[in-house]
Amino acid sequence: MTLVVRTSTVSETEAVGHRLGRALEGGELIALTGPLGAGKTALARGIARGLGVPREAQVSSPTFAIVNVYSGGRLPMYHADFYRVTDAEELYDVGFYDLIGSGGVVCVEWIDRIPEVAPEERLAVELRPIPTGREIVFTAVGAQAERTLRGIQEGRPSRP
Ligand SMILES: Nc1ncnc2c1ncn2[C@@H]1O[C@H](COP(=O)(O)OP(=O)(O)OP(=O)(O)O)[C@@H](O)[C@H]1O
Numbered sequence: 452m453t454l455v456v457r458t459s460t461v462s463e464t465e466a467v468g469h470r471l472g473r474a475l476e477g478g479e480l481i482a483l484t485g486p487l488g489a490g491k492t493a494l495a496r497g498i499a500r501g502l503g504v505p506r507e508a509q510v511s512s513p514t515f516a517i518v519n520v521y522s523g524g525r526l527p528m529y530h531a532d533f534y535r536v537t538d539a540e541e542l543y544d545v546g547f548y549d550l551i552g553s554g555g556v557v558c559v560e561w562i563d564r565i566p567e568v569a570p571e572e573r574l575a576v577e578l579r580p581i582p583t584g585r586e587i588v589f590t591a592v593g594a595q596a597e598r599t600l601r602g603i604q605e606g607r608p609s610r611p
């Protein structure tokens with residue numbers, strides 16, 4: 452199941468993330484891919500807001516920490532960036548594997564650097580720069596990710 456959305460500004464991309472955040476149930480893995488500056492962090496910021504993470508929590512690229520945790524929302528959100536991760540062992544060291552299946556929402560930028568860590572069931576989100584802005588391609592693998600996509604399309608939470 453796929454869904455394609457186009458945005459022309461960063462705030463529109465954040466709004467798409469907001470809709471996604473509202474549709475999440477907990478336990479999802481969201482794989483954010485696309486070139487440098489594509490808008491992965493902007494989308495993650497929207498997801499955090501859609502989960503109700505307070506505005507005081509700065510959502511920025513966790514490039515150096517590998518994983519940022521945002522609490523205070525409906526579900527905990529773990530925001531990871533694998534841009535500078537060189538091997539899967541580094542992810543063991545930061546406890547990344549414990550986050551998958553913890554019941555929180557795990558968002559990963561640059562997961563394609565360490566592709567073997569991603570569970571098969573996931574919501575893949577690819578951001579592609581186009582002349583008018585960004586094309587955002589959602590691909591759901593698994594029943595939970597498909598529910599999320601339907602939630603985005605219908606613009607309402609999949610669980611009230
Ligand atoms: N339609 C759009 N959606 C998202 N960002 C946009 C859009 N148009 C322009 N931008 C700009 O593109 C940049 C996106 O930055 P962002 O940090 O979210 O990218 P990123 O994919 O996380 O990059 P990195 O790979 O470095 O982590 C911002 O400067 C933003 O203002």
Ligand SMILES: [Mg+2]
Binds near residue numbers: 491492560
């Ligand atoms: Mg980023």
